[in-house]
Amino acid sequence: MNQYSKRMVIVHWLTLALLVIAYFLGDSLDEARHEGGVTTLAYLVHSLVGAAVLLLVALRLNFRRVDGTPPPLGDALMDRVAIGVHYLLYVVLVMLPVSGVALVLSSGVGKAVLSGDASLLPAKYTGVSSLPHNVHELLVSVLMLLVALHVLGALKHQFLMKDGLIARMSLKRNS
Ligand code: HEM
Ligand code: HEM
Structure with missing residues (x-):
């Protein structure tokens, strides 16, 4: 196996x-x-798109368990870093939507969306909802940082090491 499953x-x-x-x-x-x-x-649309991310992560972790992953390509130390970044990406992909759901449930957003009444939307997240709001914002920044590291790693493989790493995450089959 030298590629991820389709x-x-x-x-x-x-x-x-x-x-x-x-x-x-x-x-x-x-x-x-x-x-x-x-x-x-x-x-509503933002929440549904975020919830779809959560659903996809659950599916993905299951596919990963069943289909397996190709063996690491680079040197041992950087492979460990990459695996660590992948692990953290999965953690954030779960925690970010979960914090979004917590935010909706702990603020006036849930009620406002259910009744379609925008006047019920909070002007500011205060009280219990301030925690999920801060966590949601923080996780967005953490996600961006991790994705930046991940993409830099992929580009390093592709253009400096020239080992065709990105083809491992492509639908075009090698053999
Ligand atoms: C992984 C997917 C998600 C991403 C990338 C994401 C991203 C964001 C971003 C960038 C903001 C603006 C943060 C700020 O600067 O204040 C935000 C706010 C928010 N998100 Fe998400 N989110 C995700 C999932 C969810 C989910 C699943 C829900 C709810 C079920 C949700 C509910 C909210 C709410 C209520 C706000 C506050 C908007 C406001 O400022 O009033 N998010 N999200
Ligand atoms: C332009 C953007 C991106 C590029 C070029 C890219 C490229 C790749 C490549 C080439 C791999 C396979 C690595 C290997 O063979 O060892 C990979 C794996 C992975 N990518 Fe990305 N990726 C991108 C965006 C993202 C984003 C946005 C996320 C999630 C937030 C993500 C999460 C992951 C994870 C978790 C894996 C590990 C798969 C596993 O073993 O379970 N990637 N990516």
């Missing part, structure tokens, strides 16, 4: 696409909340 590849790239959408939707929610004009539909 379903692992599909879920990897689909997760990236959903994260980009969730990120920009989340950012625009924050902006709209401060400047006015925010809609409950935007909260």
